[in-house]
Amino acid sequence: DAKTTQPTSMDCAEGRAANLPCNHSTISGNEYVYWYRQIHSQGPQYIIHGLKNNETNEMASLIITEDRKSSTLILPHATLRDTAVYYCIVRVAIRSEKLTFGTGTRLTIIP
Amino acid sequence: GAVVSQHPSRVICKSGTSVKIECRSLDFQATTMFWYRQFPKQSLMLMATSNEGSKATYEQGVEKDKFLINHASLTLSTLTVTSAHPEDSSFYICSAQSNFQPQHFGDGTRLSIL
Numbered sequence: 001d002a003k004t005t006q007p008t009s010m011d012c013a014e015g016r017a018a019n020l021p022c023n024h025s026t027i028s029g030n031e032y033v034y035w036y037r038q039i040h041s042q043g044p045q046y047i048i049h050g051l052k053n054n055e056t057n058e059m060a061s062l063i064i065t066e067d068r069k070s071s072t073l074i075l076p077h078a079t080l081r082d083t084a085v086y087y088c089i090v091r092v093a094i095r096s097e098k099l100t101f102g103t104g105t106r107l108t109i110i111p
Numbered sequence: 112g113a114v115v116s117q118h119p120s121r122v123i124c125k126s127g128t129s130v131k132i133e134c135r136s137l138d139f140q141a142t143t144m145f146w147y148r149q150f151p152k153q154s155l156m157l158m159a160t161s162n163e164g165s166k167a168t169y170e171q172g173v174e175k176d177k178f179l180i181n182h183a184s185l186t187l188s189t190l191t192v193t194s195a196h197p198e199d200s201s202f203y204i205c206s207a208q209s210n211f212q213p214q215h216f217g218d219g220t221r222l223s224i225l
Contacts, residue, residue, distance in 0.1 A: 034213065043117070043204045043216035044155070087154075093211050098145060101155040 004088045009106040018075040020105050022088030025069040032093050033064060035073045037084040038104070044087065047073065083109045114138050115207050117217025125225055126197060132190045132220045134205030140185035141207035145214065146178070149202040161188055195224045 005023040012018040024033065032051050036044040048055055048062045050071075055062045061074040075082055087104040091097050114137040122130055134144060143162050147155040159175075161167035161182035169175045177199075179191040188207075192199055200223050206214040 036216075038155075041202075041219070041221075043115075043206075043219045046113075046213045046215055049213055098157050098160060099155075099206075099214055100157070101147075103154055 004090060004102055006086070006088055006102065006105045008103065009108070011108050011110055012075075012078050014080060014109050014111050015077055018078040018082065018107060018109070020073040020075075020086050020088075020107065021070065022073070023070045024088070024090045027068050027090050028092075030092050031090045033062065033068075033071050034089045034091065034099070035060070035062065036087045036089065036099075036101075037082075037107075038087070039081075039084045044101075047086075049093075078107075078109045080109050080111065083107060113212070113215040115141075115205065115215045115217040117205055117220055119220060120218060121221045121223075123223045123225065124195065127194055130192045130195055130222060132192075132203055132205070132222075134188045134190070134207065134217055136186045136207040136209075136215075139207075139209050139212075141188075141209055142185065143208045144182055144188040145206045145208070146180060146188075146190050147204045147206070149204060149219075155204060158190075192222065195222070197224045200224045 032049050034049040035047040038044045050062045064071045085104040085106050116135045118133045146158045149155045158173045159167045159169045161180050163182050163185050167180040182188040202219050204219040206216040208214045
């Protein structure tokens with residue numbers, strides 16, 4: 001699986017959009033970009049994934065650059081409950097493919 | 112949808128005992144389940160991958176005789192930590208996946224061995 005690079009930590013004011021970047025310059029053509037988050041003492045929560053088109057769901061938006069070497073997860077209106085470690089992971093989408101977790105970005109939402 | 116239930120959420124037991132952790136996919140059939148371990152202030156590390164009806168595939172450095180995995184059905188996988196010792200104390204997390212869908216995780220089991 002391609003490696004990803006994320007900032008170690010970020011702060012965001014409550015109510016503002018939180019933009020979390022991820023670099024994955026060695027991504028292969030058949031690898032998807034997945035985002036998960038882990039709130040303290042809980043299991044990771046799936047957020048969103050995409051291949052090359054931008055994606056949006058009820059939780060977030062995923063913007064993938066045209067060359068697919070980087071992406072940004074956008075939480076449109078951050079709340080205190082969005083404080084968590086966010087993981088960007090690239091992998092092929094077949095069922096037996098494991099997720100390799102890096103260190104992620106620790107996002108703190110400030111009141 | 113895509114709910115994964117893990118039980119128990121916390122267990123404390125004496126050194127030398129065996130502990131069983133259950134992972135269930137409640138609203139979908141999981142053809143593949145994964146078991147992860149997370150030590151304090153560290154990221155998740157995959158321990159093993161299991162497909163229903165076949166033997167689990169363990170990651171390098173994970174003792175298969177110590178961490179027994181059974182994936183008996185499409186909705187249930189169990190991890191048994193045999194003869195647990197204090198160094199096995201950790202946060203154990205399972206995930207489940209059906210074909211081409213994202214992995215969904217349980218809420219984890221915090222294991223403390225005294």
